Amino acid sequence: MGTERNRRWESGTLAHGVSDPFGQGPLPWLRSPDAYRAEGEAAVPWYVSVDAPGQHPPPGTRPAPPVGTPRNSDDVDQQIKGFASAGVIRPGGAVDLRVTVNPPREFQVDVYRIGHDGGDGARQVHSSPLIAGMAQAAPLVVGRTVSCHHWWQSWRLQIPPDWRPGAYVAVLTTADGRDRSHIPFTVRDPADRLHAAELLLVIPDVTWQAYNLFPEDGHQGASLYHAWDGTGRLLGEAEAAVTVSFDRPHAGAGLPLHVGHAYDFIRWAERYGYDLAYATATDLHAGLVDPTRHKALVFPGHDEYWSEPMRRAVERARDGGTSLVFLSANTMYWRVDLTPGASGEPHRLLNCRKRQKLPPDSPAAGAPGSASALWRDAGEPEQHLLGLQYAGSVPSPVPLIARNTSHWLWEGTGLHDGDPLPGLVAGEADRYFPKVALPEHTERILLAHSPYRDSAGRTTHQETSLYRAPSGAYVFAAGTFAWSPALDRPGHTDERIQRATANLLDHLCKEG
Template sequence: MSKVSRRAALGAIGVGAVAVAGYQLRGTAESHAFSRPEARTGDNAVVEENKAAGSDAWTMGRDATTTADDKVVQIQGYASKTSVAPGDSLDFHISSHVAQACTVAIYRIGHYGGVGARQLTSRSEVRVEPRAKPEADPTTGLVACDWPVSWTLDIPKSWVSGMFLAVFTSEDGHRSYTPFVVRDTTRRSDVLLVVPFTTYQAYNIWPTDGRIGKNLYRGFTAEGLPGGNPERAFKVSFDRPYAEAGTPAWFDMDISAARWAEQAGYDITYASSVDLHEGRIDPSQYTVIIFPGHDEYWSKKMRDCAEEAVDTGTHLAFFGSNNIYFHIRIESAADGRPGRVVTCYKQDPDPTPGAGGPTERWRTLGKKHRKAEQGLLGVQYNGMIKAPVPLVVRESKHWFWSGTGLRDGDELPDLVAVEADGFDPSMPRPENATQTLLSESPYNDSMGRGRRIQNTSLCEDKSGTLVFVAGTFHWPLALSKAEHLDPQVQRATKNLMDRMLTPRG
């Protein structure tokens, strides 16, 4: 699909006709055959890496550790980048409530025989001192630290691309974390997993001290109570710790998907959402790009990269919901370092809209909802769920559900949760594609917007390129998190990956 024809078609709201498998979207684009090498599942660097002994020593409570908090900042820190390449270096900026030595241990997230992580290096006796909390910018609400570098990690060239955690542990037994990615854009892999750092930062309200902290949703009132839009920030910085223990909101969605993919033996490399924005990712180098969790905040360059992926025959798989909802700008820090500030004005006037337009909801950009996320995804966010409800299966004879034993109307308990996506016939649809709605799950919106329908969606264009959207927060958790584990979700997702990794033409 060409970008020109995609954009022209986004305004064509009423072109679809109901088909047996969902919504058949008519188009005239020529079919293309995309050649990809045979998948390297089971025989790749990630499989070899996961043969190493794992460790759970990073977990909170081990060795009598306790969680650091934002008010006291017993031990907290942040990384100088969201991702780093082997052979490069990464700085950690750490503060403590008293001058002391701390230990910084580096773990790679994976399967590792079910342990879930492996310690790759550790540095003890890292000197840390109390550092001042910055005041919020009175105009934008930006909270950005300028703490000095406490320790620099040189990334060995032997390290395998993945999701990583830096674990900060103080002498007095407090612990916190900060995540980062080791990327490897120098080699082609079957699968690229993109970690949603822009969304992590949008929800980060550090410090939750009743005074300074702000994110893109709220801040604190003069009375020290949680506020709302009047108190929120328009800009948030990566130059600060993540709140409290340091694991971002819904980080477990991404961890669960990554562990499942590595257990399955897929040839996978990793990137951050900032990498998409900064042009480090050539989507044609991958057969599948996975967006594993809650991936809500997207810049124009990020979306351009995803659209280019489909245009060049790379499949997309979104394992969560509420994807590509807010348009953002990713800007430089005050000292000029790129990729350190996420800007989103939402319903407020954007004083400096760029080439992509104002930072508001994608579905409100342009005339006739031309930029609505459904134009790429096939479905879009349609509500919030107070308590989990079942996912109701539809189109059970489709290859996606093969081997699950499910029939139309069967329910997968508690799978639809937190936020849901659904098909909106009034919004743009993917052009030149057949859409299959694989679920039809009723729920009541917790914000009082009435009864809604959740849809899991699969779109296939004329070249066979697939765009999958699970449409619920609990899908990635069902892949490997013990309390959510669902073998039928695992099988369906394997069916999806098998189909995506099968060469075409």
């Protein structure tokens, strides 16, 4: 196969994500020979996409991979690609995997649970027998919407009753050892669980699909950001999809853009023994989350796309006394709708127009009369809930400048007002907008004020916010992509952010 055919397609979205250390970033660090390429003497773990720009293994000696280790499956030939079927996955239940293998070969599924696990970052919990692989039918394309809902089920993974809820990754490897891909999925708490965890982690699966360009093949793939014109030219938002399907693999290695943000928090939180339950943004939309069972809801990563049921559920949580923790930036920016998939399963299509013209009855049209699907255009700026809102992208990382360091959140960090935390404002940033109303509060404080130059060279700033609602609930918004990576990402950790986050969660667990 020629180099041109074998390379990973480099869309604007994905190229940015893998070259920006606060975008995709490394996933859980597995100290294991289970790697699929070697660069010199260093093995590259299964979660690093070495054929994408900017992805290089961290320095240090790594075990050499076995001879003939797998390469990353691409979206052109789709050597092995798959996705998890619809449904809430709980211990004692099952998840169906739909996988295509080209050319048809047997394959195996190794399942990992993301966590601290003694510094490994994940632990293998299951390995399947060899499974007969088949080349599934081509994806169905209607307009810009790509769906693989018609693929046959390849394997059913029975979730043992003793499996812990959490974030999992199914690693697909062809039996000949040539090709590999991944499927992320979330195991929720048992419905009848007597113990309610103090913290509920909400995995941003809706935002993950908004960025998914599968198939990233220069021909058919489309996300809410990009599409192809059929000749390999990448088109922008004006011609992107307005509806994308959950019934398809993720582009490239099969792992979502920005997935590292959530995994950074999980590894750190489980290392220090925080009591976590798990859910997805889709669960929140579907009304499957009961905030009253938890002291706080934690949104660990980039969580840009929110439906009205999601926002109302979180507003009710805050007003009922459950605290909210947002550890990224550009949260709750686009207003979306989730509708049933082609086979009737609920919540399998994500609908959102950017600034395209659509009929008013389209599920992607947004609020009646709005110029776009922005929550701001619907008359509900995100600051009404978060206490601040999206300001823009950050061309290169700059220091986060600490403010109000006598506050309990900064206790034990050694920081004084004006002290910099290098590189902690990165990717995208939020700030307080004085002309936008604040949520009702009994206390409010800004804990960082960090100047930077935007892509146009104008001076602006980032802020970190904390307020207390009349119900007693706290709402924290980090205001930067770099907060979660500072917790447990190799090369980006910051002990002061780790301590501040511990102060925050400890306070919420004690006060909740």
